[in-house]
Amino acid sequence: MISTKWALLIIPLLAERPVRNNEFLRLIDGVSQKMLTQTLRELERYGLVExxxxxxxxxxxxxxxxPIGRSLNLVLVPIDDWAEKNFPKLLTAQQDFDRRQESEASVRTKPL
Structure with missing residues (x-):
């Protein structure tokens, strides 16, 4: 239900106030009309959005x-706070991992 990045961006916006379709498109950078519609329908299907x-x-x-969507938002707020706080560490870990992978790949492809 909430595993998409779009759902995780839509729910907090709706926690503030009701939102119209075009407003979502302005507020959520990169979301297409198709993905917005699909995500809203899915959230509506599960009873999180009206x-x-x-x-x-x-x-x-x-x-x-x-009401159940608002209760879910209360759970998501600490997760969002954690993600914002730890994003630099996560990004560093990702970059370190990618560098190690690239290094290992170049060692494997060098001719003997």
């Missing part, structure tokens, strides 16, 4: 967290 269609012309649709 879609409110005001049945107006032009169309006015908002999304907001359901």
């Amino acid at each position: 879609r409110i269609d005001y049945r107006t012309v032009p169309p006015h649709v908002e999304y907001r967290l359901t």
Whole structure:
């Protein structure tokens, strides 16, 4: 349900207030309309997000967290805080690993 990066970006936005489709596209860098729609539908399917269609012309649709979605957000906040705090260490570990892999690969491909 929440394993995609898009879900992890959408849920905190909805914790602040209801959000309209185009607003998501402005607030979430890199999300396509297709991925946004798929993610919102999946979150709605699991009861985490509610879609409110005001049945107006032009169309006015908002999304907001359901009570269970708000309870999930409370769990995600500490995880997000942890990720922000530890991102530099994670990035360093990733770069060190990649350098070791590259070094090992170059040793294996050198002719004898």
